Amino acid sequence: MxxxxxxxxxxxxxxxxxxxxxxxxxxxxxxxxxxxxxTAHLEVDDLDENDMLSNILSQKKAAPKVFPLYKKWMFRAAAIFVLVLGITLVMKFIVPETQTANYGEKTTFSLPDNSEVVLNSGSEIHYKKWNWDNNRHLELKGEAYFRVAKGRRFEVHTNLGKVSVLGTQFNVKVRKNRFDVVCYEGRVKVNYANTQMLLTHGQSVSFENGKQVKRNIIAMQPEWMDNQICFYKENISSLLDEVQRQYNITIELNAKDTTSLFTGKLPTQDLDVALQIISTTYHLKAKKVSKNKIIFDEK
Known part of the structure; x- marks a missing residue:
């Protein structure tokens, strides 16, 4: 020291x-x-403290931005929202759309090209919005009425057959082994198994278990759209199935004679009248055992 x-x-x-x-x-x-x-020979300039401070301040780097924690969460939430929105839009256009009409209901909706569809009770349709104008095709289970906008070929696929049109009005019905097509305007091409035919205004065709029935029609549109069910040589089993769909009820039939065929109309908004017509035609007695259950017994 x-x-x-x-x-x-x-x-x-x-x-x-x-x-x-x-x-x-x-x-x-x-x-x-x-x-x-x-060191005695070394020369050092006089130190200007003010000048040094000024240089230091001018060269000072900008302070890094610091985001509060809540803002970081806001940015993260916004990013997640954008991602979810993108996925939703993709799903909306890629994943098939489904339209349904439950028992006792009818559903009306428009397709992407403004073609109008009316679904009858107990029916559903699947279709994709993506590239619809170039691929107008849908799948039908049940019954529907179509008012097709003009454009590329429009196809209705069912498990029993296919209907192709360019722009027209028609009705397609698929129930169990029954396939019905009615043309109300323009022309439609029907494919069923190995059979292909062209229907024009006022014509219809029905296939059931491989058998074909072709007949002309008079109505301007399907009767069910006017709250009526129209039957042509229908067996009682199919008739009661349709009544159950329209009224959303359960029907039990206790009768031996079920071979008679029914041709006529039943209302879809007045159950008592419909039951009376069926009872009179088949000599039955209708009994309401609950709000939604009917039993038909022989007289």
Missing amino acids: KKDRLLAKWLSNDLTKEELAEFERSPDFEKYQKIKNY
Whole structure:
């Protein structure tokens, strides 16, 4: 420590005569003297403190932006929302749309080209919005009436057959093994198994278990759209199935004679009248055992 103190005083010329003599006798004095002589020739500019501070401030980097935690969550939530929205839009156009009409109901809707569809009770349709104008095709289960906008070929696929049109009005019905097509305007092409035929205004065709029935029609549109069910040589089993769909009820039949065929109309908004017509035609007695269940017994 004493040596360091003497060195400091020697550099600042503060040593006394006694201290100077002692310091010059030290073994390192010659080395210190050479360093002092060398540094004496070095020149250092005067330090301008104000100028130095100004330069430091001008070169100071911008402070990094710090986002509060709640803002980070907001950005993350927004990103998730955009992702979900994109997925939703893709699903909306790629995944098939489904339209249904439950028992006792009818459903009317428009397709992407503004073609109008009316679904009868107990029916459903599947179709894709994506590229609809170039691929107008849908799948039907049950019964539907179509008012097709003009455009590319329009196809209705069912498990029993296919109907193709360009722009027209027609009705397609698929129930169990029965396939019915009625043309109300324009022309429609019907494919059933190995059979293909062209229907024009006022014509219809029916297939059941491989048998074909072709007849002309008079009505301007399907009777069920006017709240009536029209039957042509229908067996009682199919007749009661349709009544159950239209009224959303269950019917139990206790009768031996079920071979008679029914031709006529039944209302879809007056159950009592419909039951009366069926009872009179088949010599039955209708009994309501609950709000939604009817039993037909022989008289």
